[in-house]
Amino acid sequence: MIPFNKPYLTGKEAHYMYDAVYTGKLSGNGKFTKKCQHFFESNYGFRKCLLTTSCTDALEMAAILADIQPGDEVIMPSYTFVSTSNAFVLRGAHIRFADSRKDHPGIDEDSIESLITQKTKAIVPVHYAGVGCDMEKIMSIANKHNLLVIEDAAQAIDSYFTFSDGTKKALGSIGHLAAFSFHETKNIISGEGGLLAINDDRFSKRAEIIWEKGTNRSAFFRGEVDKYGWVDIGSSFLPSETIAAFLWAQLENxxxxxxxxxxxxxxxxxxxxxxxxxxxxxxxxxxxxxxxxxxxxxxxxxxxxxxxxxxxxxxxxxxxxxxxxxxxxxxxxxxxxxxxxxxxxxxxxxxxxxxxxxxxxxxxxxxxxxxxxxxx
Amino acid sequence: MIPFNKPYLTGKEAHYMYDAVYTGKLSGNGKFTKKCQHFFESNYGFRKCLLTTSCTDALEMAAILADIQPGDEVIMPSYTFVSTSNAFVLRGAHIRFADSRKDHPGIDEDSIESLITQKTKAIVPVHYAGVGCDMEKIMSIANKHNLLVIEDAAQAIDSYFTFSDGTKKALGSIGHLAAFSFHETKNIISGEGGLLAINDDRFSKRAEIIWEKGTNRSAFFRGEVDKYGWVDIGSSFLPSETIAAFLWAQLENxxxxxxxxxxxxxxxxxxxxxxxxxxxxxxxxxxxxxxxxxxxxxxxxxxxxxxxxxxxxxxxxxxxxxxxxxxxxxxxxxxxxxxxxxxxxxxxxxxxxxxxxxxxxxxxxxxxxxxxxxxx
Structure with a gap:
């Protein structure tokens, strides 16, 4: 029997999970979470990274950060996973589905501009099979129409885009926001798991708040405020330390x-x-x-x-x-x-x-x- | 140093996580998820259980199942965690906050009825410190006004309510829906983690769909439909198997x-x-x-x-x-x-x-x- 997928273990996963378990820090945002986030920031040029419980959750964070309101429109390919669209539909968005390219299943970049209306808020390219969309074209359209670009980079870890001037950038570092998956079917895994990359500093502070259930808890622990409370909408987007520990073993390899x-x-x-x-x-x-x-x-x-x-x-x-x-x-x-x-x-x-x-x-x-x- | 909390390990957590890791089923809804869900169903009389990545996520599932629409009102105590309210605010609800009882921090049940309007959709009692609210009174108010009751049972595992006729039921088994937490600060832990209990069969099928990212994947694997697709809103609410494996070690003890x-x-x-x-x-x-x-x-x-x-x-x-x-x-x-x-x-x-x-x-x-x- 040759299965379609078999999760690969580097051998250190159980060891690091054991470490997380026995150091007694089990909830989110501990040592391994920070190590993983730092890895992504320093290796791929993502401005700020937050681990999430899934790529779905990273996309949901992006939809909240994009301030999607009922009736807003979001452009994305129809050939994608349900979470790409659900994340925005949950915030009330109407999805304008684009077709795929003739030569590969990514979004047909040339069809995007005709789908833009006064209500359009964001473009969500999906890097199908980890192969980048034409991010130069997409960013140029987005800039022209003042739209946000959220990269669905679920499959796109360690993949790159080269601009016409020769500049090469990691997928997920180009759009304003990007979401990655570490589901067991991906190259790098943690069972269920994801990552939000925040490349536009305007969103950094709010991202942290939304990640921490709508509280300014992170600012509190940095001593920036003297008590923390409910300051925004949000959810519990952060994964357990054991999940981050597992992911760390993968990243090392x-x-x-x-x-x-x-x-x-x-x-x-x-x-x-x-x-x-x-x-x-x-x-x-x-x-x-x-x-x-x-x-x-x-x-x-x-x-x-x-x-x-x-x-x-x-x-x-x-x-x-x-x-x-x-x-x-x-x-x-x-x-x-x-x-x-x-x-x-x-x-x-x-x-x-x-x-x-x-x-x-x-x-x-x-x-x-x-x-x-x-x-x- | 005596800390406020120290996560307790039964000793089997790492072993079961190791088991999950090496059997190669790492994403959600595997053997340990099913064992845990069955444990709760059979020990506490919850009709159907679904593990979630957090209690926050279980509350969000409940808000979706309750079909909360912008402008709907939800009644809950003001003295609670942000997630109790955020879950409903994310769906557009307006929160009508109730006061706490004089004798303990739970919701003042006698104040609930005066907060009900034509827009009220649900009551969310919070069993503070694991001590039950007067569920007989709350269910009676809810039935009279045709409202849903969603128990925030984050702290209330293994705690009970006795009705005036002597019937004793587990907290979380009385409302239409209930949410539990397994955050490292709780009695029974998995790092981050939660559970949705579904006691009203009307919600069972949809709960499964919402849990599976808005797809009818579960029905597909049971052979009830011949392909699965996007049928509803939803998210990735299910935790990794390693989280469920950890939880199983706790439940055994x-x-x-x-x-x-x-x-x-x-x-x-x-x-x-x-x-x-x-x-x-x-x-x-x-x-x-x-x-x-x-x-x-x-x-x-x-x-x-x-x-x-x-x-x-x-x-x-x-x-x-x-x-x-x-x-x-x-x-x-x-x-x-x-x-x-x-x-x-x-x-x-x-x-x-x-x-x-x-x-x-x-x-x-x-x-x-x-x-x-x-x-x-």
């Missing part, structure tokens, strides 16, 4: 994990390239401005029938390959709220994209077997 | 933990009774219908000066005694939204209540020392 995943990805790519070209099946595309963090290896089939056939064939060999999102604009929850525009690429990826097993412990033999069963 | 805490509480009570009576200081009061789960031992001083003197005196002996909530109706965030009613008992407890150290490993000698320093 980030380079090694990334190297291994990229090797797996490369083996898939070279083994499937010729077959795919001959069958009009597409392999993952990485635009010139983006990097590949090897979060995912997928095929885009010609048709849903072809995809079903490949999934079934692999299943018969005990290999689990799985499809991905279903267009949110056609979901039971949102179809009646959507404005009726056709989003054909989003529907196409919903029907034709299939993800292959992708995890650290996948062996060369495993991959050869999978490739062999696809190309035979 | 619940009886022992409770026995020990009650012994500590009793030692405080008998050692301080006479002194308190002579000084017009009040010790915790447990109404005839309630039980004491020994979550907290507190003194209600005559004045803020007396409280400050006691806190300072204990501090000089390296004992950490701490005050508690500040009236939410007077908070920076809500004072301008409050309707101006005086809530004098809430203010009184804000100024005069002090909590004494309370944790499993507190020794008899520790307690004697604390009592000696208070009564000297």
């Amino acid at each position: 980030l380079e090694n994990i990334q190297e291994k995943r990229i090797a797996i990805w490369d083996q898939y790519y070279s083994g499937l390239k010729e077959w795919a070209e001959n069958r009009n099946v597409r392999l993952p595309f990485v635009p010139h401005f983006a990097t590949n963090n090897a979060h995912m290896f997928y095929l885009v089939c010609e048709s849903v029938e072809q995809r079903t056939e490949i999934i079934e064939r692999l299943k018969s060999k005990s290999v689990s390959a799985v499809f991905h999102y279903l267009s949110l604009h056609k979901s039971p929850f949102y179809q009646s709220k959507h404005d009726g525009r056709e989003l054909s690429m989003s529907d196409f990826y919903s029907e034709c994209l299939v993800r292959l097993p992708m995890y650290y412990e996948l062996t060369e033999d495993n991959i050869d077997l999978i490739i062999g069963n696809i190309t035979r | 619940l009886e022992n933990i409770q026995e020990k805490r009650i012994a500590i509480w009793d030692q405080y009570y008998s050692g301080l009774k006479e002194w308190a009576e002579n000084r017009n200081v009040r010790l915790p009061f447990v109404p005839h219908f309630a039980t004491n789960n020994a979550h907290m031992f507190y003194l209600v001083c005559e004045s803020v000066e007396q409280r400050t003197e006691i806190i300072e005196r204990l501090k000089s002996k390296s004992v950490s005694a701490v005050f508690h909530y500040l009236s939410l109706h007077k908070s920076p965030f809500y004072q301008s939204k409050h309707d101006g009613r005086e809530l004098s008992m809430s203010d009184f407890y804000s100024e005069c209540l002090v909590r004494l150290p309370m944790y499993y490993e507190l020794t008899e000698d520790n307690i004697d020392l604390i009592i000696g320093n208070i009564t000297r």
Whole structure:
């Protein structure tokens, strides 16, 4: 049996969790939380980082920080996870769904501007498979219309965008805010877990307050106020120290994990390239401005029938390959709220994209077997 | 140094977390989550239970299930934690704060009915210190006015309410919904963590959907639908399996933990009774219908000066005694939204209540020392 995903353990997770447990600091914002946050700030140039219980929660914090009010509009791709949209719908937003690019499932940047109205408050690009959207184009549109950009970087840890002047920046460091996931299916994991990156200083103070349940507790502990109380809306967004301890073990091994995943990805790519070209099946595309963090290896089939056939064939060999999102604009929850525009690429990826097993412990033999069963 | 709180470890926490880590199921809703949920359902008569990342999140789920809309009113005590109110304010609710009882900090049940308007949607009693509110009175008011009752049972694990006909029910099993906390300061802990108890079957299905990010994923895995998608608002409310594993170690030792805490509480009570009576200081009061789960031992001083003197005196002996909530109706965030009613008992407890150290490993000698320093 080759599963679709298998969480990878570096070996230190239990040790650090044990450390957190026996030092007696179990609730959030302890030693390991601070270590992890510092790691992200110093390695990726995020201005300020706050760990969260999930990427969903990081997106919800972003929606609160963006001050989304009922009736405000938010632009995002339809081909994404429900949390991208739910976070904003919870604040009363109306979602204007954009289509995906023809060459990969990320948002079609050229379609964004036509979706902007007087009510638009934010653009939420999703870096699908860890491959960056054209952030230069998106930031330029946002600046022109005075909109916020919130990067859904759930899959995009350790991936980069290169601007036309050659400047290279980490995904998640470009938008005003960005959300990452450490769910067990991601490159770097903590079970459930996430991170909010705050790149615009205007939001730093409020982010801390919202994270601490709407109180100015952090300012109190820094001695800036003499008692702390309820000053804003907020929630309990911070994870237990044990979760941060787990994450720390992963971060210490980030380079090694990334190297291994990229090797797996490369083996898939070279083994499937010729077959795919001959069958009009597409392999993952990485635009010139983006990097590949090897979060995912997928095929885009010609048709849903072809995809079903490949999934079934692999299943018969005990290999689990799985499809991905279903267009949110056609979901039971949102179809009646959507404005009726056709989003054909989003529907196409919903029907034709299939993800292959992708995890650290996948062996060369495993991959050869999978490739062999696809190309035979 | 005698701290105010020290998280107690039964010794099995790291073992079970290790188990969760090495079985490779790290995200939520795995074996330990199910074990914990089943424990609560079968031991306390909660109809359906869902673990959450915090009590705050359980309250937020309750607010969504109660279908709180902008402008709806919710009644709760002013003397409570910010999350009790924030959860509903996030959904647009206006909070009608009630005063506390004269004999203990719980909501003054007799004041509730006068706060009900056409817009009232729910009553949120808070079982302060794990001591039940008069749930018979509250349920009767709620039934008369067709309101929902959401028990904030953050501190109330393993505590009970006895109805006038002699029926005894666990706190959290009486209201339509109830929220518990497993924050490291509680009797039973998981670092950060919480639980939503759903006692009204009308909410069961939707609760599961909201918990699973607004998708019908659970129904899909039970084979009730053939694919799952976005069907409702929701969030990522479920905790990592490692958190549930930690909690399971605590639940296995619940009886022992409770026995020990009650012994500590009793030692405080008998050692301080006479002194308190002579000084017009009040010790915790447990109404005839309630039980004491020994979550907290507190003194209600005559004045803020007396409280400050006691806190300072204990501090000089390296004992950490701490005050508690500040009236939410007077908070920076809500004072301008409050309707101006005086809530004098809430203010009184804000100024005069002090909590004494309370944790499993507190020794008899520790307690004697604390009592000696208070009564000297």
